[in-house]
Amino acid sequence: MIPALSASPTAPAPIDRDRSFPAGQMPRLLAVANQKGGVGKTTTAVNLATALAAVGKRVLLVDLDPQGNASTGLGVKRSDIRKSAYDLLFEEGLNAAELAVATKVPGLYVVPSSMHLAGAEIELVTAKRREYRLREALRRPLPFDYVITDCPPSLSLVTLNALVAVDAIVVPLQCEFYALEGLSHLVKTIDRVRQHFNPKLDIHGVLLTMYDPRNRLSGAVADDVREYFGEKVYQTVIPRNVRLSEAPSYGLPAIVYDMKCPGAQAYIRLAGEIIRREKKLQSDLAALQNDSRVQNQDKKVSV
Ligand SMILES: Nc1ncnc2c1ncn2[C@@H]1O[C@H](COP(=O)(O)OP(=O)(O)O)[C@@H](O)[C@H]1O
Numbered sequence: 218m219i220p221a222l223s224a225s226p227t228a229p230a231p232i233d234r235d236r237s238f239p240a241g242q243m244p245r246l247l248a249v250a251n252q253k254g255g256v257g258k259t260t261t262a263v264n265l266a267t268a269l270a271a272v273g274k275r276v277l278l279v280d281l282d283p284q285g286n287a288s289t290g291l292g293v294k295r296s297d298i299r300k301s302a303y304d305l306l307f308e309e310g311l312n313a314a315e316l317a318v319a320t321k322v323p324g325l326y327v328v329p330s331s332m333h334l335a336g337a338e339i340e341l342v343t344a345k346r347r348e349y350r351l352r353e354a355l356r357r358p359l360p361f362d363y364v365i366t367d368c369p370p371s372l373s374l375v376t377l378n379a380l381v382a383v384d385a386i387v388v389p390l391q392c393e394f395y396a397l398e399g400l401s402h403l404v405k406t407i408d409r410v411r412q413h414f415n416p417k418l419d420i421h422g423v424l425l426t427m428y429d430p431r432n433r434l435s436g437a438v439a440d441d442v443r444e445y446f447g448e449k450v451y452q453t454v455i456p457r458n459v460r461l462s463e464a465p466s467y468g469l470p471a472i473v474y475d476m477k478c479p480g481a482q483a484y485i486r487l488a489g490e491i492i493r494r495e496k497k498l499q500s501d502l503a504a505l506q507n508d509s510r511v512q513n514q515d516k517k518v519s520v
Pocket residue numbers: 253254255256257258259260261286370426427428455456457458459461462463480
């Protein structure tokens with residue numbers, strides 16, 4: 218069994234207190250975003266981060282939602298929080314690794330949320346370089362392979378900060394009648410962010426969540442979403458599974474609470490799919506760079 222997953226709610230894995238982080242590198246930055254509430258953003262951020270940590274990646278989850286569900290879902294108590302994602306936005310020069318709190322999952326750290334984030338929206342309006350605050354904090358060598366940002370349910374300045382900071386977005390969509398409603402607004406926002414702030418921002422993938430095979434509507438919505446987004450939709454579909462909603466009350470990711478439940482298994486498959494997409498992206502990029510090198514050499518020869 219993967220050591221990180223050997224814990225149970227009664228015998229949690231020891232907290233990884235190893236603060237001797239390895240040398241920094243540029244992490245891959247992902248945001249889990251959809252302005253709708255209750256579509257599975259936090260559940261996805263927590264379990265995806267856990268699954269990536271379980272296969273040996275060093276992962277930092279940044280909880281940008283003032284409700285702090287990702288933080289409590291990872292067992293971080295409000296009383297233990299000294300500095301939070303709020304400080305990451307407002308305190309210049311802060312290193313995200315300094316704020317990282319260890320979780321019960323080895324290799325998984327969290328920059329917790331705080332209630333101050335609720336006021337961040339108003340404070341950001343007049344802040345210097347207000348769209349770039351998170352980008353400046355996260356786009357630097359860090360001792361993590363992945364930084365995953367859990368966004369609040371709005372297209373606010375805080376969410377905008379996440380979209381400006383990251384390489385790519387994971388968009389969870391609940392398999393229900395109104396799934397596609399409001400999505401054009403998100404797509405337009407992503408286009409605007411590309412034009413003005415972050416030209417390389419990509420939709421990493423669209424994730425169908427809370428899928429119920431007994432409900433015909435779930436299947437119809439999944440078909441619609443695949444027609445609209447094509448290959449961007451992950452093969453992995455997250456089923457509706459009560460274990461996913463029970464786990465946070467134990468302060469544990471579902472993957473640790475009950476690794477065998479269908480929801481946890483789906484998130485483990487999702488992490489595999491994401492890693493495969495990442496590898497393909499990297500090899501495509503390398504091929505592209507190689508092509509342009511060959512073309513440049515050809516030019517030199519023909520001169
Ligand atoms: N696949 C699922 N099956 C059952 N319950 C789920 C599933 N995904 C999320 N939930 C529950 O639905 C609610 C909303 O999910 P959450 O991840 O908090 O959404 P968001 O962050 O988008 O608001 C939570 O109570 C969560 O436990």
